[in-house]
Amino acid sequence: MTVKELYEAIGGNYEEATMRLMNDTLIGKFIVKLPEGDTFDQLVDAFEGGRDQEAFEAAHALKGVCGNLSVTSLSNLINPLTEGLRPGGKVEMSREEMTELMDQLKQLYPDIVSKIRSFQEQ
Amino acid sequence: MDNRMYRPENIRKEILIVEDIELNREILGEIMAPDYNIHYAANGQEALEILRERGRHLSCVLLDLIMPVMDGYQLLEIMHGDDKLKDLPVIVLTSEKSAEVETLRLGAVDFIPKPYDSPEVIRTRVWKNIELSEKRMIVQSTERDSLTGLYAKEYFFEYAEQVRQYDLSRSIDAVVIDIDHFRLLNELQSREFGDTVLKTIAESLKVSLQPGIGIACRASGDTFFVYRRHSDNYEELHRKLEEDLSRLTEVARIRFRVGVYQNVDQSLSVPHQFDMAKYACDSRSNDFNRIVSYYDTELHEKELFEEKLIHGIDEAIRDKQLIVYFQPKFDITGEEPVLSSAEALIRWNHPQLGMVSPGIFIPLFERNGMIHRVDSYVWEETARLVGQWKEKWGITIPVSVNISRIDVYDENLRQRMSDLVERYGIDPKDFLLEITESAYSEDVDQLMAALQGLREDGFQIELDDFGSGYSCLSMLSTMPIDVIKMDMSFIRNVEKDERSIRMIELIMEIARFLSVPVVAEGVENKEQYRMIRETGCDRIQGHFFSKPLPAEEFEQLLLTEKQIVRP
Numbered sequence: 001m002t003v004k005e006l007y008e009a010i011g012g013n014y015e016e017a018t019m020r021l022m023n024d025t026l027i028g029k030f031i032v033k034l035p036e037g038d039t040f041d042q043l044v045d046a047f048e049g050g051r052d053q054e055a056f057e058a059a060h061a062l063k064g065v066c067g068n069l070s071v072t073s074l075s076n077l078i079n080p081l082t083e084g085l086r087p088g089g090k091v092e093m094s095r096e097e098m099t100e101l102m103d104q105l106k107q108l109y110p111d112i113v114s115k116i117r118s119f120q121e122q
Numbered sequence: 123m124d125n126r127m128y129r130p131e132n133i134r135k136e137i138l139i140v141e142d143i144e145l146n147r148e149i150l151g152e153i154m155a156p157d158y159n160i161h162y163a164a165n166g167q168e169a170l171e172i173l174r175e176r177g178r179h180l181s182c183v184l185l186d187l188i189m190p191v192m193d194g195y196q197l198l199e200i201m202h203g204d205d206k207l208k209d210l211p212v213i214v215l216t217s218e219k220s221a222e223v224e225t226l227r228l229g230a231v232d233f234i235p236k237p238y239d240s241p242e243v244i245r246t247r248v249w250k251n252i253e254l255s256e257k258r259m260i261v262q263s264t265e266r267d268s269l270t271g272l273y274a275k276e277y278f279f280e281y282a283e284q285v286r287q288y289d290l291s292r293s294i295d296a297v298v299i300d301i302d303h304f305r306l307l308n309e310l311q312s313r314e315f316g317d318t319v320l321k322t323i324a325e326s327l328k329v330s331l332q333p334g335i336g337i338a339c340r341a342s343g344d345t346f347f348v349y350r351r352h353s354d355n356y357e358e359l360h361r362k363l364e365e366d367l368s369r370l371t372e373v374a375r376i377r378f379r380v381g382v383y384q385n386v387d388q389s390l391s392v393p394h395q396f397d398m399a400k401y402a403c404d405s406r407s408n409d410f411n412r413i414v415s416y417y418d419t420e421l422h423e424k425e426l427f428e429e430k431l432i433h434g435i436d437e438a439i440r441d442k443q444l445i446v447y448f449q450p451k452f453d454i455t456g457e458e459p460v461l462s463s464a465e466a467l468i469r470w471n472h473p474q475l476g477m478v479s480p481g482i483f484i485p486l487f488e489r490n491g492m493i494h495r496v497d498s499y500v501w502e503e504t505a506r507l508v509g510q511w512k513e514k515w516g517i518t519i520p521v522s523v524n525i526s527r528i529d530v531y532d533e534n535l536r537q538r539m540s541d542l543v544e545r546y547g548i549d550p551k552d553f554l555l556e557i558t559e560s561a562y563s564e565d566v567d568q569l570m571a572a573l574q575g576l577r578e579d580g581f582q583i584e585l586d587d588f589g590s591g592y593s594c595l596s597m598l599s600t601m602p603i604d605v606i607k608m609d610m611s612f613i614r615n616v617e618k619d620e621r622s623i624r625m626i627e628l629i630m631e632i633a634r635f636l637s638v639p640v641v642a643e644g645v646e647n648k649e650q651y652r653m654i655r656e657t658g659c660d661r662i663q664g665h666f667f668s669k670p671l672p673a674e675e676f677e678q679l680l681l682t683e684k685q686i687v688r689p
Contacts, residue, residue, distance in 0.1 A: 063217075068238055
């Protein structure tokens with residue numbers, strides 16, 4: 001599987017990634033680091049525990065990473081969630097809406113992780 | 123577009139990336155690595171440690187805002203308040219537009235949004251900001267003197283130019299402040315102390331020159347210039363400076379001089395105005411009680427007069443305006459006074475200025491280093507005449523010449539003197555060297571070596587103006603001297619008070635102890651002669667016997683004298 005193919009599989013924007021990271025070697029080097037952090041677990045844990053500040057920080061971190069790696073499918077979920085969680089933020093989002101986003105993330109994220117791992121192992 | 127063309131060759135700059143998310147750090151590092159050496163920090167605290175250690179070498183900081191332990195805002199604040207860090211450009215990495223204003227206020231210079239832009243854009247932004255920052259530093263460093271924070275000299279003159287053009291009707295003063303013996307201060311105390319003195323003066327000036335009153339600069343190592351609204355009185359400035367400096371040390375007293383040129387003539391250039399203030403500053407040289415000197419017409423005329431002398435000296439030597447006169451010295455130990463030797467004195471017959479007294483031009487030339495020309499001329503002429511008299515008439519008359527304080531430390535002096543006597547066929551003991559007592563106050567070891575060398579070659583040393591200078595008794599016992607010439611001041615007062623006679627008797631005792639003869643200089647009347655004679659003084663020089671004579675007249679005197687008593 002090429003990097004481009006991986007990106008297609010995970011719903012990432014390959015063109016954008018290339019613009020930022022120039023070549024497949026670099027993109028490949030960094031995309032495999034996505035599963036390494038425990039930020040996602042922290043997000044889930046904090047959100048379910050009602051610790052919104054902590055959840056916001058984790059979401060914010062994740063947002064940055066997904067943005068830099070151009071994993072658009074994740075960004076589409078994590079970005080609005082981050083704004084919803086932002087303390088004093090302008091976006092008013094109900095608990096329900098945020099839970100909805102979280103659920104989608106909980107499905108998508110592990111799936112993407114396993115695809116990246118397969119890519120890595122090849 | 124290859125932005126490598128913006129990079130000067132061979133210089134890899136160092137930057138600091140502060141970002142808590144490892145992946146982001148790495149991506150940024152990846153982007154910047156081709157062009158820079160990179161330091162990493164995961165939060166503000168780590169960044170601060172790196173800044174404290176390597177701050178001087180860093181060219182730029184890429185700073186994330188949201189970080190644990192210490193966030194970007196806090197770090198920015200700390201950097202902004204730190205003299206060493208505030209000029210280091212910080213580019214903030216942020217996805218929050220709202221953060222932009224706040225970080226600008228805290229001193230950030232630019233933003234890189236998240237997710238990151240193309241590497242080209244990021245690298246260019248970093249490079250541009252580094253370049254701008256460097257340019258700013260250069261301007262700052264040329265504008266200001268880094269030690270005192272005052273303006274640098276060139277910038278000061280430009281600023282002064284603008285000040286006076288802005289309001290030509292305003293009355294302005296040019297002030298020069300000069301520290302005495304600054305080099306000595308550095309050596310005796312330390313360089314740091316010298317720097318502290320300079321900073322203290324600078325602060326004092328800054329305080330007294332509130333905005334609108336004037337500007338100041340450090341014009342040279344130990345000199346300050348001030349250009350300010352006119353003031354009638356500078357004693358307050360003097361007093362304040364003394365007060366501020368006296369707080370620095372109880373041990374050393376830091377002396378300085380102030381020269382003021384008030385109501386500057388605006389038809390003159392600013393540097394010229396400061397020349398005049400400097401002239402006033404330097405003019406105080408002998409009056410140690412006067413600290414503040416004002417440039418005035420009298421001083422101005424003196425300055426013009428001195429300029430004429432300085433410009434005229436070479437011509438004077440060439441055209442024989444400088445004439446050597448001889449004042450006879452008489453031995454008075456016998457029944458009748460007998461001619462024993464003479465002192466060669468210089469006279470200047472200036473075509474416009476008339477007879478210029480050596481009392482004026484000798485100190486002037488000693489101050490500006492031209493004395494050597496005058497002395498050389500006198501020595502040469504004297505040697506020539508003495509040789510001539512010997513050859514023509516078979517008469518050998520010892521003549522003494524003056525060696526200035528400056529010449530005595532010239533390492534070529536010994537050679538020059540030897541060559542001179544050899545060239546004109548004179549015996550060294552007929553060419554006496556008069557050295558003024560004030561020369562003895564400077565480098566004693568060097569002086570001693572110089573005098574010993576000369577004596578080895580057969581020359582005799584006469585200590586001139588004895589009693590007027592700084593020599594101490596212990597020096598007298600170690601210095602090689604052959605004759606003591608008492609300072610004129612003793613003779614002048616001898617009729618008036620008992621003390622002078624006692625002083626002379628004391629000097630005679632010293633001379634006897636050293637086994638050297640004494641010459642009393644400046645004897646003007648019979649009464650002085652009688653009193654001096656009674657003290658046992660050996661020789662006399664003065665108008666009572668003979669005023670200084672031009673060569674031809676002295677030659678006549680030589681021929682009529684029946685005998686000459688050798689010194």
